[in-house]
Amino acid sequence: MAWQVLFFYFCIFSMASSNQFHYSILEELKLNSIIGNVADDLGLDKINLKMRKLRIVSHHNRNYFNISTENGNLYVSDRIDREEICGLEQSCFLDLEILVENPVNVYSVQVEIQDINDNPPSFYKDIFNIGISESAAPGAQFALGNARDPDLGTNSLQSYHLSPNPHFSLVEKSESGKEYPELILVQPLDREKQQKYEILLSAYDGGKPMKTGTAIVKIFVQDVNDNYPIFSQKLYKVRFEENLPVGSVVLHLNASDKDEGSNAEISYSFSHISENALQVFTINSQTGVITTIGQLDFEATQTYEMTVEAADGGGLVTQCSVLIHMVDLNDNAPEITIASLSTPIPEDSAPGTLVALINIKDLDSGKYGEVTCQITELREIKLVPSSNNYYKLITTGALDRETTSAYNITITAEDEGSPPMVTKKTIHITVSDVNDNAPVFDKSLYISYIPEHTPAGTSIQNIHASDRDDNENARVTYSIINRNIDDIPVSSYVSINSLTGVLYAQRSFDYELLREFQFQVMAKDSGSPPLSSNVTVRICIIDKNDNAPKILYPSPDAEGSALFEFIPHSAEKGYLVTKVIAVDADSGHNAWLAYHLLQVPDPSFFTIGQYTGEIRIGRDLPDTESLRQKIVVLVKDNGVPSLSSTVTLNLVVAENFQQVVPEIRRQPNNSITASNTTFYLVIAIGLISLLFIVTVLITVIVKCRNTHSPTSFDAFSRNVYPQFTLGCPSEISDTSLPFPFSYDVCVTLDSKQNEIAYLKPAQNVPTDNLIDTEFAAPGTNPINTNLSASNNVQV
Numbered sequence: 001m002a003w004q005v006l007f008f009y010f011c012i013f014s015m016a017s018s019n020q021f022h023y024s025i026l027e028e029l030k031l032n033s034i035i036g037n038v039a040d041d042l043g044l045d046k047i048n049l050k051m052r053k054l055r056i057v058s059h060h061n062r063n064y065f066n067i068s069t070e071n072g073n074l075y076v077s078d079r080i081d082r083e084e085i086c087g088l089e090q091s092c093f094l095d096l097e098i099l100v101e102n103p104v105n106v107y108s109v110q111v112e113i114q115d116i117n118d119n120p121p122s123f124y125k126d127i128f129n130i131g132i133s134e135s136a137a138p139g140a141q142f143a144l145g146n147a148r149d150p151d152l153g154t155n156s157l158q159s160y161h162l163s164p165n166p167h168f169s170l171v172e173k174s175e176s177g178k179e180y181p182e183l184i185l186v187q188p189l190d191r192e193k194q195q196k197y198e199i200l201l202s203a204y205d206g207g208k209p210m211k212t213g214t215a216i217v218k219i220f221v222q223d224v225n226d227n228y229p230i231f232s233q234k235l236y237k238v239r240f241e242e243n244l245p246v247g248s249v250v251l252h253l254n255a256s257d258k259d260e261g262s263n264a265e266i267s268y269s270f271s272h273i274s275e276n277a278l279q280v281f282t283i284n285s286q287t288g289v290i291t292t293i294g295q296l297d298f299e300a301t302q303t304y305e306m307t308v309e310a311a312d313g314g315g316l317v318t319q320c321s322v323l324i325h326m327v328d329l330n331d332n333a334p335e336i337t338i339a340s341l342s343t344p345i346p347e348d349s350a351p352g353t354l355v356a357l358i359n360i361k362d363l364d365s366g367k368y369g370e371v372t373c374q375i376t377e378l379r380e381i382k383l384v385p386s387s388n389n390y391y392k393l394i395t396t397g398a399l400d401r402e403t404t405s406a407y408n409i410t411i412t413a414e415d416e417g418s419p420p421m422v423t424k425k426t427i428h429i430t431v432s433d434v435n436d437n438a439p440v441f442d443k444s445l446y447i448s449y450i451p452e453h454t455p456a457g458t459s460i461q462n463i464h465a466s467d468r469d470d471n472e473n474a475r476v477t478y479s480i481i482n483r484n485i486d487d488i489p490v491s492s493y494v495s496i497n498s499l500t501g502v503l504y505a506q507r508s509f510d511y512e513l514l515r516e517f518q519f520q521v522m523a524k525d526s527g528s529p530p531l532s533s534n535v536t537v538r539i540c541i542i543d544k545n546d547n548a549p550k551i552l553y554p555s556p557d558a559e560g561s562a563l564f565e566f567i568p569h570s571a572e573k574g575y576l577v578t579k580v581i582a583v584d585a586d587s588g589h590n591a592w593l594a595y596h597l598l599q600v601p602d603p604s605f606f607t608i609g610q611y612t613g614e615i616r617i618g619r620d621l622p623d624t625e626s627l628r629q630k631i632v633v634l635v636k637d638n639g640v641p642s643l644s645s646t647v648t649l650n651l652v653v654a655e656n657f658q659q660v661v662p663e664i665r666r667q668p669n670n671s672i673t674a675s676n677t678t679f680y681l682v683i684a685i686g687l688i689s690l691l692f693i694v695t696v697l698i699t700v701i702v703k704c705r706n707t708h709s710p711t712s713f714d715a716f717s718r719n720v721y722p723q724f725t726l727g728c729p730s731e732i733s734d735t736s737l738p739f740p741f742s743y744d745v746c747v748t749l750d751s752k753q754n755e756i757a758y759l760k761p762a763q764n765v766p767t768d769n770l771i772d773t774e775f776a777a778p779g780t781n782p783i784n785t786n787l788s789a790s791n792n793v794q795v
Contacts, residue, residue, distance in 0.1 A: 023074070024112040027082040032075050035065065035111070038098060039072025042107060046072055057097040057106075057339070057359065064094060065111070074109075082113045083150035087274075088305070090152060097388055101340060104357055106388045117155035117207025121147040123215035124272040124307075128201070130183065131222040131315025134191040141171065142183040143317060145271050146307075147203035147213050154206035163200035168219070170201075175234060180319075183217065191221040225263040225314025229255040234320050241327045242298040250281065253288035255310035255318060262313030271319055272307040276300075281324075283308065290322065298328040299363045330417025332363040334371045336425040339390070344430040347401040355381060355429060356393040360413050367416040376410045381429075383411075401431040402468040435473040435527025439465035441535040446521075448503070451542045452511040460494070463501035465523035465533065473527040476501075481520040481534065490519045494539065503537070511543040512585050545639025547585035549593055551647045554580065567653045573620050577606070577651060580613035582635040592638035598646060599632035606631060606651070615649070627653035 021042075023035050039046045044054070049069045056067050056074075066077040086092035092113040099106055124145050132142060149157040160181040162170035169184045181201065197219035205211050231253065238251055257264040268288040270278070280294040281304065288310070304324040311317045340357035362369040373391055375383045380399055384392045393409070407429045414422045441464070448461040467474040478501040483490050495504050501523075517539055524532035565578045584591040595613040600606055606629070607618045613635070621627070629651040636644040 021107070022110045022112065024114060025076075025080075026114045026116050027080050028116060028118050029076045029080060031077065031079075035074045035076065037072050038067055038074050038109075042098070042100075044072065044100065046070075051102065053099070053101040053340075055099055057099050065096060067098070080113060081118075082115050083119060085113065087301075088150070099339065101357070104340075104354065104386065104390075104392065106386065106390050108388060115152040115155055117151055117205060117209075117211060119150050119155075120211035121149040121157045121203035121205055121213035123147045123201070123203065123213060124270075126215055128215055128217045129220065129315065130217060130317075131220045131225070132185065132189060133222050133224045133226060133314070134189050135224040135226065136185050136189060138185050138188055140185040142185070143319060144181045144183055144201060144217060145215065145309075145319075146178065146180045147215075148272060149203075149205050149213075151205060151207065156205055157203055158206040159204050161202040161204065162217075163202075165197065165199050167197065168199060178321075183219075189221045195221050197221075220315065222314060225259055225312070225316060227258040227263070227312075228316040229257045229266050229310040229312050229318040231255045231310060231318060231320040236320060236322045237325070238322070239325045239327055240296065242296045242329050243331060244292055244296050246292050246295060248292050250290045250292060250324060251322060253283075253290065253308055253310070253320070253322075255288065255320075257312045257316070259312060259314060263316075265313040266310050268308060268310055270306055271309040274305070277304045277306055280304070281306070296326060298326040298365070299332065302326050302328075328365045328368060330364055330368040330415060330421055332368075333421040334360055334362045334373075334413035334415055334423045336360060336411055336413050336423055338425075338427060341427060341429075343428070344432040345395070345399065346434055347399040347431045348434045348436070349395055349399060351395055351397055353395045354392060355395060356427060357386075358383075358391045358393060358411060360389050360391065362413075362415050364415065364417070370416045371413050372416075373411065373413045375412070378407065378409070380404070381407060381409065399431050401433050401470065402437060404431065405470075406430045433470035433473055435469055435525065435529070435531060437468040437473075438531035438533045439467045439476045439523035439525055441465045441523065441533060444535070446535060446537040447540060448537065449540045449542050450505065450509060452509050452544050453546070454505055454508060456505055456507050458505050459502050460505050460539065461503040461537065463496065463503060463521050463523075463535070463537065465501070465535075467525050469525065469527065473525055475526040476523050477526070479522050479524070481522050483519060485517045485519075486514075490517075493517065494519070496521060509541045511541045511587070512547065514541060516540045543587045543590055545586055545590040545637060545641070545643060547590075548643035549582045549584045549635040549637050549645045551580065551582045551635055551645050554578070554647055554649060564650045564652050567617070567621075567651055569621060569653060571617055571621060571653075573617055575617040577615045577617060578649065580608070580615065580633050580635065580647060582613065582645065584637050586637065586639065590637055590639040594636050594638070596634045596636065597631060598634040599630075601629055601631075605629065608633065621653055629653075 025035055038044070038054070039049060044052070049072055054067060054069055054072070056063070056065060062078055064076065064078045064080050065074055067074050082092050085094070092115075094111040094113065096109040096111060097106055098109055128145055130142050130144075132140070147157055147160070149155070157179065160170055160172055160179070162168065162181075162183070167185065167187045167189060169186050171182050171184050173180050173182055181203075183199075197217075199217040199219065201215045201217050203213045232255075236251055236253070240248075240250065244250075253268060255266050255268070257266055266288075267285045268283055269285055270283060273281070280292060280296060281290055282293045283290045288308075290308075303326065306322050306324075307319055308322055309317050309319045337359040338356060339359050340354075342353075342355055345353065345355060358373070360371050360373050362371050371389070373383065373385075375381070375393070380395060380397050381393060382396045384394055386392050408426055409429060410424055410426045412422060412424050414420045446461055446463060450458075450460050454460070463478060465476050465478070467476055477498045478496050479498060480490060480494065480496050485493060491506070493506055493509075495506055496502065497504070501521075503521075518536055520534045521537055522532050522534050524530050567575070567577055571577075580595055582593055582595075584593060593613075594610050595608050596610070597603070597606065597608050604618050606615055608615050613633075615631075615633070631649050631651065633647050633649065634644055635646070636642050
C-alpha cells in the first residue's frame with residue numbers, strides 16, 4: 001500500500017502541448033505538500049522568478065494550490081476533497097494557469113485528483129423500520145435502504161452483510177447500475193411468538209483498509225398487508241433551465257397501492273439525497289410533488305440525483321430514483337480582469353510596448369462561454385489576442401503627449417448568447433512627457449517702435465515663446481545672442497528678463513545717430529537635453545522733432561558779412577531772385593519744411609514759394625537806378641511743436657555790378673567780425689575778376705561737356721573765389737552748401753535765366769553721417785533733386 005501512495009503522490013505526466021502539462025495527485029494531501037517544481041518543468045530560471053512575477057491564476061472559488069517564487073515548487077495550500085470538488089464524476093481535474101511576465105507567457109496546468117478511501121459507506125437512515133405481515137411466505141423480499149460511498153472504484157461500496165438471524169437473509173440486487181440490499185424471509189414469522197426483530201445491516205467498501213457503514217433494521221411483525229406501493233417507473237429523468245424560479249414544481253411522483261384502508265395510504269420521502277440537493281429541493285409527503293426551495297445554478301451543480309421512497313400504511317416501502325439535469329442559460333456576463341497595467345507610458349515608447357495584460361472569462365458553457373473582446377478604436381494602441389483567454393494591449397505607433405496626454409480605453413467583452421451579455425471596463429492610461437518640442441515664438445519677427453530719447457530701463461517689447469512639452473521640459477528661459485552693433489555689444493543697447501522675456505532699453509536712443517538695429521533672442525527649455533529656438537527682433541527708433549531746420553543756402557553762418565543778391569533793372573514780375581535751401585535732420589513729417597517771409601518792407605514786392613523756398617519778384621520794378629531791400633526768411637518744420645530758423649537777405653536792384661559796389665560800401669558795419677580787410681578784398685575781387693573770367697569760362701564749358709552734370713569746386717566753395725559766366729559778373733561767398741555738397745553758380749546776361757546747378761555729392765567725401773533729405777512738401781519735388789538759386793554777392 002505504501003508504494004501505491006508514493007506512486008500516486010509523485011506521479012507527474014507531461015502533456016504534448018508546449019504550454020500545457022499535467023500533474024496527478026491524491027486527494028487529502030497535507031497542507032504545503034509539494035506537487036512538483038514548475039520552474040524545472042517549464043525550464044525557467046529560478047533566480048528570476050520574483051522579477052518575472054510567477055504566479056497561479058485559478059478560475060475556482062478556492063485556491064487549492066500556490067507556487068513559491070523562491071524555488072518554483074507547486075504546493076498544496078488548501079484541503080483537497082475530490083468528492084467535494086467533483087462529486088460523482090469519475091475523472092476529477094483542476095485546471096490552473098501559470099502566468100509569467102517579462103515576457104508574458106501563460107502555461108496551462110491540469111491537476112488530476114486521484115481518489116483515496118477516505119469515505120466509509122453510509123446509509124441514509126440509521127434505523128430502517130420494516131413491517132412484515134405474519135402471513136408473509138418464506139422467500140418474501142423486503143427492500144432496504146442502500147448505502148452510498150462517494151469514493152470511486154474499489155474504494156466505493158462493494159457488499160452488504162446482515163448480522164446472523166434464523167428468519168432473515170440478505171440478497172443484493174442491481175438496478176440502474178446500483179446495488180440494492182433486500183431482506184429475504186427465510187422462515188415464516190409468528191407474531192405471537194415475536195413481534196419485533198432488530199438486525200444489524202453493514203456495508204463494506206473495497207479500500208485498504210476496508211471501511212464499513214452500519215444501520216439497524218427494525219422488523220415489526222404485522223397483520224396481513226400483502227401489496228407494496230408501486231411507482232410508474234423506477235427512474236425519473238427531468239431537465240430544467242437553471243433560471244427556474246423558487247417554488248416551481250420539478251416532478252409529481254405518484255405511487256399506487258392495491259390495498260385498502262391504512263395499508264393503501266402512501267407517504268413520500270427522500271431516502272437518499274445529497275446535502276446540496278437538500279438545500280434546493282423538497283417533497284410533499286402527501287402528494288409526492290417535488291418543488292424548488294433554492295436557486296438553481298448550472299455553474300454550481302449540473303446534475304442532481306436522489307432516491308424517493310413511497311411507504312403505505314402497512315409499512316411496505318417502494319423506492320424510485322430521480323435524476324434532474326440542469327440546462328445552462330446565458331446568465332453570466334463575461335468577466336474582465338486586468339492582470340497587469342503599465343501607466344504612465346513614455347511618449348517615446350517603441351511600437352509593441354506592453355501596456356496591459358487582460359484576462360477574459362465567462363462561467364457559462366458552450367457558445368455562451370465563448371467571448372469576443374475588443375477596445376475602442378485607437379490609432380496608437382490595439383488589442384492583440386494572446387493565449388488561454390488572455391489579451392495584450394500594446395502600442396502600435398508613436399505616442400505624442402502634446403496631441404493626446406491620456407487615453408480612456410474601454411474594453412468590451414461580449415459572449416455568443418442570444419441576446420449576448422456584454423461587459424465593459426475602462427482603464428485610464430496616461431502618457432509621460434519627453435522633451436521633443438523646441439520653444440516656439442508667437443511671432444516669426446518682432447518689430448518694436450521706440451520714440452527716441454526714451455529713458456534707459458524702459459520695457460520696449462515682450463518676447464514670448466511657448467513649449468508644448470510639460471513641466472521642466474516646457475519651462476522657457478530667454479537670452480540675447482551676443483553680437484555687435486557698430487562694434488558695440490548689443491547688450492549695451494538692450495537687455496532681457498530671462499524668465500519673462502521682457503526687453504528693456506539700456507540707453508536712451510537718438511534717431512539721428514541710430515535709426516534701427518536688430519538682434520536675435522534665443523528661447524531655451526529646461527529639458528535634458530535642452531531644445532532652443534531663435535527669433536529676430538528689430539528695434540526701430542521713432543523720430544521726434546528735436547532738430548530745427550538748417551539753412552544751407554544762403555549760409556547764415558558767415559560772420560561779419562552781409563549777403564547781397566543782385567537784381568538787374570530788366571527783371572520782370574516772376575523773376576527768380578534766389579532760392580533758400582534748408583534741410584532738417586529729422587524725418588517724415590518732422591522734416592517737411594515751409595518757407596515764409598518774416599520781415600519784408602513791401603510784401604507785394606517779393607513772394608516766396610512756401611514749399612520751394614524760391615524768392616521771386618511780385619510786381620514790376622520801379623524806375624529807379626537802384627533799390628535795396630532787406631528781408632528775413634523764416635524756415636519752419638512740420639513737427640509738434642514746430643521748430644524754425646531764419647536767414648537775412650539784402651536784395652539790391654542795380655543796372656550793373658558797379659552800381660552794387662557803392663551799396664555794399666554803404667552797408668552798415670554792424671557785424672561782430674567786420675573790418676577794413678573785407679572792403680579791400682571786395683575791391684580786389686572786382687579788379688581781378690576780369691582776369692580770370694576767360695579761364696573760368698573755359699573750365700566750366702569743358703566740365704559741362706564731359707560730365708553733363710554740375711561741376712563741384714570744393715576749393716572755390718570754401719574760399720572766396722568767384723565764378724562767372726560770360727558777361728555775368730557775380731561772386732560766390734562762403735555761403736555754399738555745407739560739406740559734403742558742392743555746387744556751381746551760372747549767371748547769364750539775361751537775369752531771367754539765372755539758376756543754381758543741381759546739387760551733386762562731392763567726390764571722395766565720406767557720407768556716413770549724411771542727413772536724409774528725401775522729403776518734400778506736397779506737390780513738389782524732393783529738394784535734393786532740383787535746387788536753384790539766383791546770383792548772389794556776399795562781402
